[in-house]
Amino acid sequence: MNKKDLPIGIFDSGAGGLTVLKEIKKILPSEDIVYLGDTAHLPYGAKSKSTIIKLSISNILFLLEKKVKLIIVACNSTSSVALPLIKNFFGVPILGVVEAGVEAVLDRKAKRIGIIGTSATIGSMSYQNLIKKRRPKAKIIAASCPLFVPLVEEGWVDSSVTELVAKTYLKGFKGKVDLLILGCTHYPLLKKVISKVLDKTELIDSAEEVATKTRDILKKSNLLKSKKRGKISFFLTDNSPVFPKLAELVLKRKFKPTVVSNI
Amino acid sequence: MNKKDLPIGIFDSGAGGLTVLKEIKKILPSEDIVYLGDTAHLPYGAKSKSTIIKLSISNILFLLEKKVKLIIVACNSTSSVALPLIKNFFGVPILGVVEAGVEAVLDRKAKRIGIIGTSATIGSMSYQNLIKKRRPKAKIIAASCPLFVPLVEEGWVDSSVTELVAKTYLKGFKGKVDLLILGCTHYPLLKKVISKVLDKTELIDSAEEVATKTRDILKKSNLLKSKKRGKISFFLTDNSPVFPKLAELVLKRKFKPTVVSNI
Numbered sequence: 443m444n445k446k447d448l449p450i451g452i453f454d455s456g457a458g459g460l461t462v463l464k465e466i467k468k469i470l471p472s473e474d475i476v477y478l479g480d481t482a483h484l485p486y487g488a489k490s491k492s493t494i495i496k497l498s499i500s501n502i503l504f505l506l507e508k509k510v511k512l513i514i515v516a517c518n519s520t521s522s523v524a525l526p527l528i529k530n531f532f533g534v535p536i537l538g539v540v541e542a543g544v545e546a547v548l549d550r551k552a553k554r555i556g557i558i559g560t561s562a563t564i565g566s567m568s569y570q571n572l573i574k575k576r577r578p579k580a581k582i583i584a585a586s587c588p589l590f591v592p593l594v595e596e597g598w599v600d601s602s603v604t605e606l607v608a609k610t611y612l613k614g615f616k617g618k619v620d621l622l623i624l625g626c627t628h629y630p631l632l633k634k635v636i637s638k639v640l641d642k643t644e645l646i647d648s649a650e651e652v653a654t655k656t657r658d659i660l661k662k663s664n665l666l667k668s669k670k671r672g673k674i675s676f677f678l679t680d681n682s683p684v685f686p687k688l689a690e691l692v693l694k695r696k697f698k699p700t701v702v703s704n705i
Numbered sequence: 706m707n708k709k710d711l712p713i714g715i716f717d718s719g720a721g722g723l724t725v726l727k728e729i730k731k732i733l734p735s736e737d738i739v740y741l742g743d744t745a746h747l748p749y750g751a752k753s754k755s756t757i758i759k760l761s762i763s764n765i766l767f768l769l770e771k772k773v774k775l776i777i778v779a780c781n782s783t784s785s786v787a788l789p790l791i792k793n794f795f796g797v798p799i800l801g802v803v804e805a806g807v808e809a810v811l812d813r814k815a816k817r818i819g820i821i822g823t824s825a826t827i828g829s830m831s832y833q834n835l836i837k838k839r840r841p842k843a844k845i846i847a848a849s850c851p852l853f854v855p856l857v858e859e860g861w862v863d864s865s866v867t868e869l870v871a872k873t874y875l876k877g878f879k880g881k882v883d884l885l886i887l888g889c890t891h892y893p894l895l896k897k898v899i900s901k902v903l904d905k906t907e908l909i910d911s912a913e914e915v916a917t918k919t920r921d922i923l924k925k926s927n928l929l930k931s932k933k934r935g936k937i938s939f940f941l942t943d944n945s946p947v948f949p950k951l952a953e954l955v956l957k958r959k960f961k962p963t964v965v966s967n968i
Contacts, residue, residue: 481751482746482756483745483746484751485748488744488747488945488947489745489944490943490944490964491945493745493943562947565946588855588858588859589852589855589856589859589861589866591855592851592852592854593852593854595851596852598852601873602865602869603852603869603873606865606866607866610864679752680756681752681753681822682751683751684751685830704706
C-alpha cells in the first residue's frame, strides 16, 4: 500500500474531537480517517497528569495498529498535559490542538490574548507558557469554563441558559482581549453564543488551525491522498449515549461507531 | 476485633456519595466510615451496563479488603444498573440508594410520583419498575437532568443559571406530581432551587433514606457501634480537583483523600 493512502488518526476522550474531524474533512476530503474516542475514560479534563499520559499512550498505540500516517490529538487536556512529553516517542508525526492554536495566535499581531478551556487545560498553563515564550509582552487572561462541555453535550448550543453561563464565564474578558482562543474542542459549537457575549473579539478555533497544519505537513512530506472520497471509521472504548447525538450535531450525518473494549 | 467496631463502606463514582456519608454521620456518629470515590472512572452515568458492573465489583472488593461490615452503593447509576445483579455475591449486606428511595415512596400515600436522575438512572427504568411492581396504579413522570451534576460540581448550587436550568428540566412536573425522588446523590445540594421551582412538592432524598435503612439493618443484626466518635477515611482512584471542593461544600470540613491507583 502506498504510504499516501494510509489514514489520518484522530483521538479524543470522547466526542469533542469531532470538530477537528469536521475541519479535516472540509479541507482534506480525500483522506481516510480513523477516529478513536476513549469514552470509557472520559472526561480527561478532571484526571491527573499520569493518568492522562497512560491513556494517551494506549490511544496512540491503537491508532498505530491501524497504520495511520499521522496522529492528531484532538483534545486540549491531552495536548496540554501529555503531548509535550510523549510526542517524539513514536514513528509518525503527532500534532496537538494547543500548538496549532498558539501558532495561529502568533501569526496575528494581537497583544491582548484570552484563553478559555477546561480546568485541566487552563491549570496546565500550556497555552499561557507557549505564548509567553514566543511573545513575552503579550497580556494574557485565561479562565476555565467547566459547564461549557456538559452544555454542548446536552445539545443546548444556543439556549438562554448557555448565554447566561457564557456571560458569567466571559465577564473578565469583555473589552480586555483582542482575540480569544477556544481551548477546548467542544467550544467551536458555542461560537455563536460566545460571539454574542464578546462582540468585536476574534475567536481562534484550534480545530481549524490543526487541520491547516495537518494539510501543510502532509503536503511537505508528499503524503497527501488525492484520489477518491475518504472513508471515516469510528472507534469508541465504551458505548456512549452522547457520541451519536454530537456526531449528528457536528457532522450532520449519522455514524455507527465500533466499540473496542480493550485497547 | 469486635464485628461491631468494623467500618461501614461507601462507594460512588466520585463525590456525589458525600451526601450519603453526611446523613450516615448525622444519625450514626459513632460509626467508622471508609469512603471510596472511583474518580479515575467517573462519571458512571455515561457508561455501559457491563462497564458499570465491572467497576462496581472492583469497588466492592476494595471495601471488603478494608473489612467493612456493610456496604452502601451511594450512586444511583450503579444502584440501578449493577446492584440487582451482584448484591448477593458477597458476604456483607449491600444497600443501594434506589431501593431506599423507593421504600420511602411506598411508605407514603402519594400516587403521582416524579423521578429525576442521570440519563443512566432514568434510562435503566429501575425506579419506575420497582415502584410499578409494588404500586401498579402509581402515575410516574421521570426525566433526566444531565446538567445538574456539573452545576453542583461547579459549586453553583443557588445561582440564577441553576434556577433557569431547573425550570427547564422540571417544567413537566409542575402541578403533576405529589412528590419528587431526587434520584442522584448530587441533587440534595439543589434542594433549595428545586423547592423554589416545584413548591408544594415533597422531595424524597435517597441519601437520608439509605442512612435510615443502614441504621435499621445494623440495629437488627446487633452491629451498631456506640462507643467514641467515628473516623472517616477517604480513598480516591485518581486525584480529583472537584472532590475537595465538594467535600467542603457538603461536610463543611476539609479532608485529605488517599489516592489508590490500583484497585
